[in-house]
Amino acid sequence: MKKQLLTIVALLSMLPCWAQWQGTNLTNLPYLPIGNMTVHKGNLYAILVDLTPSKLYKLDAGGSSWTAVTTSAAGPRLMQDAGNKMYIATLNGTSSQIYYSYDGGQTMILDTVGTTSQGATLAVNMQYHNGKIVLGTNDAYFIKDTGDIQWRNITDLNGSAIFPPADPITWYGDTMYAYKNNFQSLYISADYGVTWVLRPTDLPSGFRTLRIITDASSSRLYVGGSWANDSTSGIWYSDNGGSHWTLVNANGVIGKASDHTPQQIFAMYADGQTFYAAMDNNKNPSAPDVISTTTGLANLAWDTTGLPTTADNQTYGDYFLRYNGEVYLAVNVFDIYKKGAPANGVSMLGSKVLSVYPNPAGSRLYIRQDESSKISQVIVSSLAGQEMITTTYTSGGIDIEGLAAGMYVAEIYSTDGSHNPVRFIKE
Numbered sequence: 001m002k003k004q005l006l007t008i009v010a011l012l013s014m015l016p017c018w019a020q021w022q023g024t025n026l027t028n029l030p031y032l033p034i035g036n037m038t039v040h041k042g043n044l045y046a047i048l049v050d051l052t053p054s055k056l057y058k059l060d061a062g063g064s065s066w067t068a069v070t071t072s073a074a075g076p077r078l079m080q081d082a083g084n085k086m087y088i089a090t091l092n093g094t095s096s097q098i099y100y101s102y103d104g105g106q107t108m109i110l111d112t113v114g115t116t117s118q119g120a121t122l123a124v125n126m127q128y129h130n131g132k133i134v135l136g137t138n139d140a141y142f143i144k145d146t147g148d149i150q151w152r153n154i155t156d157l158n159g160s161a162i163f164p165p166a167d168p169i170t171w172y173g174d175t176m177y178a179y180k181n182n183f184q185s186l187y188i189s190a191d192y193g194v195t196w197v198l199r200p201t202d203l204p205s206g207f208r209t210l211r212i213i214t215d216a217s218s219s220r221l222y223v224g225g226s227w228a229n230d231s232t233s234g235i236w237y238s239d240n241g242g243s244h245w246t247l248v249n250a251n252g253v254i255g256k257a258s259d260h261t262p263q264q265i266f267a268m269y270a271d272g273q274t275f276y277a278a279m280d281n282n283k284n285p286s287a288p289d290v291i292s293t294t295t296g297l298a299n300l301a302w303d304t305t306g307l308p309t310t311a312d313n314q315t316y317g318d319y320f321l322r323y324n325g326e327v328y329l330a331v332n333v334f335d336i337y338k339k340g341a342p343a344n345g346v347s348m349l350g351s352k353v354l355s356v357y358p359n360p361a362g363s364r365l366y367i368r369q370d371e372s373s374k375i376s377q378v379i380v381s382s383l384a385g386q387e388m389i390t391t392t393y394t395s396g397g398i399d400i401e402g403l404a405a406g407m408y409v410a411e412i413y414s415t416d417g418s419h420n421p422v423r424f425i426k427e
Helices: 002-013
Strands: 034-040 043-048 056-059 066-069 076-082 085-092 095-101 123-129 132-137 141-145 152-154 169-172 175-180 185-189 197-199 207-215 220-227 233-238 265-271 274-279 289-293 317-323 326-331 336-340 355-357 364-368 375-382 387-391 406-414 419-426
Touching (some): 034 326, 076 123, 085 123, 207 265, 233 265
Parallel strands (some): 265 317
Antiparallel strands (some): 141 152, 207 220, 220 233, 274 289, 317 326, 355 364, 375 387, 375 406, 406 419
């Protein structure tokens, strides 16, 4: 019983290692729209919509406060890092102008040649990849090399426009991927949108993709969407360039929104074993619905601690990025939140950090020891606090063959009195 209590205390002590969302105080005014954010030349920038006199902000060193950036063009709405340049789309009524800046948005140079009527209609998204900038408006996609003068319209196989945001685009290496929802088909282009080829796929019939992203660290593709009959929503991934897709087991955390329709996937972020997704609210009132894992897709769980609870269902996570080792989340009409993420499944408690390997593990688990002290005992417990294995540790590792597949905690006790709980996955 005493060991079980120690286990529970240890698990509670680990909660800071899982981290919770913390507001960055970009604004303390609720329902003030956030345009988006980007990391440019080592700095994090964000846009507040409908705020005067300045709408462009830069996060100060230390990440504790924001400073307004005085710009030479009014009404920034969207922005995108593009190497030496920052691209900014402004809002003027129902249309946008496109600019670029070399000095973090202070001086903006008009860049609209080739866009609709020499000035884009409402800008809805921007992407940058390998020297190419992509602009999505409410009626077309445009692309160009950042050194070119003129934008070029991206068309599909039939010569008609690919419509953002209804037809999401991403990059897989230097290949562009676009999902045409009206045909429920995946297209690829090896020449930056000049020509397209249909990519046969086993995504289910009737599936509508709302978001498509690529994990650059693993070259894994992700799509998030719902079935055309509004029966359910889901997230799928592909490790072979979009031909074969696997449904992510979301452990029941993706379901119906507060209006009883399938939850929409508004944003996704992936980096190896780390994955985040943001959806619309599943109940009213509630915090923005965010799910995440840092230990692989099998461990997706709710991740809403620290996010604001509102009395309606209009607040949702809209944009993820990583900056200075932390994950940042722009909530559409509230604030930008951040949290640190544990690395390689290592949790910290006491004076040192220990890690286990392999992780995930099969039949045996090994510990990287601290040379200053020896391991006196290891207790392996379930996340619920049930003690599964108690043993001394030798160079031969720990026999975990009898454990069921899942996540566990190895509580490592050392001769110097320190105690380090470390999470691991049993395959």
